[in-house]
Amino acid sequence: MKVRRFKRTFLKELAAEIKVARYIIYTNILSAVQLRFAFFLQAGGMIINNTAFLIAWLLFSNAFGSINGWGAQEIIALQGIVGLVYGICFTFFGGIDELASKVNNGSFDSLLLTPRSLYLRILTLTTKTSAIGDMIYGLLILIVFGIQTNITFSNTLILILAIIPACIIFVNFAFTAATVSFFIPDAHELSRSIFDILLTTAMYPGGTFQGIMRFIFMFIVPALFIGSIPVEIVTQFSLYNLLAIWIIALVWFLLARLALINGVKRYESGNMIGAR
Amino acid sequence: MKHKKPGSVRQHIAKYTAITAVTLKETLYHRNKLISTVFISTFRLIMLALIYKYAYAYLGTTINGIDQTTAVWSIAIYHILLFTQFRSIFRTIKSEHQKGSLEVQLNKPYNYLVYKCFEQLGKGIPNLVINLVISIPILIVLVGPPPALTPLLAVSALLLTICGTLVSAAIYACISLTNLWIEDAEPVFWIVDKAVLILGGAYIPIALFPPRAQTAAHFSPFGAPMFATKIFNPNFAYEWPSLLLMQVVWIVVFILLTHTYYKATQKVLAINGG
Numbered sequence: 001m002k003v004r005r006f007k008r009t010f011l012k013e014l015a016a017e018i019k020v021a022r023y024i025i026y027t028n029i030l031s032a033v034q035l036r037f038a039f040f041l042q043a044g045g046m047i048i049n050n051t052a053f054l055i056a057w058l059l060f061s062n063a064f065g066s067i068n069g070w071g072a073q074e075i076i077a078l079q080g081i082v083g084l085v086y087g088i089c090f091t092f093f094g095g096i097d098e099l100a101s102k103v104n105n106g107s108f109d110s111l112l113l114t115p116r117s118l119y120l121r122i123l124t125l126t127t128k129t130s131a132i133g134d135m136i137y138g139l140l141i142l143i144v145f146g147i148q149t150n151i152t153f154s155n156t157l158i159l160i161l162a163i164i165p166a167c168i169i170f171v172n173f174a175f176t177a178a179t180v181s182f183f184i185p186d187a188h189e190l191s192r193s194i195f196d197i198l199l200t201t202a203m204y205p206g207g208t209f210q211g212i213m214r215f216i217f218m219f220i221v222p223a224l225f226i227g228s229i230p231v232e233i234v235t236q237f238s239l240y241n242l243l244a245i246w247i248i249a250l251v252w253f254l255l256a257r258l259a260l261i262n263g264v265k266r267y268e269s270g271n272m273i274g275a276r
Numbered sequence: 277m278k279h280k281k282p283g284s285v286r287q288h289i290a291k292y293t294a295i296t297a298v299t300l301k302e303t304l305y306h307r308n309k310l311i312s313t314v315f316i317s318t319f320r321l322i323m324l325a326l327i328y329k330y331a332y333a334y335l336g337t338t339i340n341g342i343d344q345t346t347a348v349w350s351i352a353i354y355h356i357l358l359f360t361q362f363r364s365i366f367r368t369i370k371s372e373h374q375k376g377s378l379e380v381q382l383n384k385p386y387n388y389l390v391y392k393c394f395e396q397l398g399k400g401i402p403n404l405v406i407n408l409v410i411s412i413p414i415l416i417v418l419v420g421p422p423p424a425l426t427p428l429l430a431v432s433a434l435l436l437t438i439c440g441t442l443v444s445a446a447i448y449a450c451i452s453l454t455n456l457w458i459e460d461a462e463p464v465f466w467i468v469d470k471a472v473l474i475l476g477g478a479y480i481p482i483a484l485f486p487p488r489a490q491t492a493a494h495f496s497p498f499g500a501p502m503f504a505t506k507i508f509n510p511n512f513a514y515e516w517p518s519l520l521l522m523q524v525v526w527i528v529v530f531i532l533l534t535h536t537y538y539k540a541t542q543k544v545l546a547i548n549g550g
Binding site: 035037038041042045046048052053055056058059060062063064065067068107130152159186187188189190192193196197201204205208210213 | 308309311312313314315319320323326327330332334335341375458459460462463464466467469470471473474478479480483484489
């Protein structure tokens with residue numbers, strides 16, 4: 001009886017949290033799109049910007065051919081997935097980019113007063129306008145990849161099943177990196193650097209990561225889980241990899257929550273005065 | 277006592293180098309920022325070195341006469357020289373325009389764009405030096421020492437570096453002014469910056485490009501800031517006079533363009549009153 005009541009309350013709470021988060025995200029996106037010209041410029045510019053990376057790695061592939069089964073198609077899929085993951089995370093959960101600076105300048109106090117989940121409140125603080133461009137770019141590139149490889153319906157489902165945990169890992173790694181600012185003063189740049197390690201490595205073709213490098217970038221900095229492993233899951237399906245990516249996503253979600261709880265305990269108010 | 281004419285070349289140089297000196301001190305003071313910038317750049321370089329090391333070992337041969345050591349050192353030069361470039365002035369000008377502090381600076385007795393370039397030098401020099409000190413030993417351990425250079429080739433490369441810095445200053449100063457014309461000029465910066473990134477050889481040395489892309493890198497202004505990355509190419513000795521000529525052409529073109537653009541911008545500038 002108690003368990004059932006707990007379950008009902010928990011699910012109700014969760015639904016309420018998601019409803020609020022959804023509303024905030026919706027408002028964030030609306031405000032990002034408000035300045036039409038700037039929005040189209042940012043989104044369009046970002047698509048061109050990302051295409052540059054695609055060209056760079058296609059030139060690499062042109063010079064070296066296929067490395068460990070990684071050729072031009074895999075690179076296209078990788079750039080598409082990383083672009084999509086980045087776009088989804090910073091469109092819907094752009095707050096991860098703000099956490100470190102908020103802790104640093106003392107404006108984190110106002111977030112502590114939120115009656116809802118602090119974790120979700122931080123994540124949904126803002127939307128990065130250019131990330132919408134990343135999302136569109138990712139989708140376009142994945143459509144190209146799908147057409148090139150005659151992707152089947154089941155493979156599309158597998159791709160979605162791999163992208164969801166990749167997003168969870170990406171958001172929670174960035175979140176954990178940002179919580180460094182709770183423990184080290186003025187660590188905004190440091191947390192940015194830790195995040196950059198993930199992002200930079202995620203964009204490199206997975207075929208070149210073997211042995212110890214592969215282990216490090218799977219289990220210490222989960223960069224390969226952001227792009228390369230999802231590509232490998234789609235191109236050469238492996239249940240082991242699919243299971244692994246979901247487990248790693250769960251681990252990073254728990255790590256981020258743990259880092260936040262401990263970080264908040266250590267947080268000292270900056271006494272910053274401001275109006276909200 | 278002989279009085280110097282106000283605004284003499286020597287005075288101008290003293291004024292702008294003083295700006296560099298002050299920014300240099302400021303950059304050295306913010307150690308966290310300095311360390312993290314150098315750290316991420318070095319990390320990126322190590323990753324690329326490892327990728328190329330693996331790719332060459334997998335391939336087991338050279339490409340277009342370029343071996344693993346040459347390829348990695350070419351990319352390394354790009355990433356090290358990135359700190360001599362003027363990318364940051366775009367965001368500085370953007371931020372000053374948004375805050376409204378631009379008007380104060382425009383009324384000061386200096387050329388605003390030249391000021392920003394010298395300021396950027398002060399920010400870039402510590403990063404460049406630290407990066408050189410850290411990256412070179414790491415790369416020597418990872419891929420071996422760079423191919424040997426004759427003193428003449430080294431001087432030629434230095435000349436290309438200096439001219440490349442000037443091309444970069446002119447290009448970024450020019451596109452920075454776009455901030456004062458349109459609501460959000462960031463996408464313009466992204467496009468130019470990524471063109472420099474690809475045609476400069478940040479991820480793949482230009483010698484490994486297909487022939488058409490190599491021609492584009494040679495003749496476009498976006499390849500010119502990083503011509504020094506070609507120093508280890510087998511035909512560098514024959515190529516460098518034409519590279520230098522291209523750089524000089526782009527310096528002249530972009531300085532003229534920036535000057536005209538700057539004059540036009542001053543006329544249309546709307547001050548936010550910050």
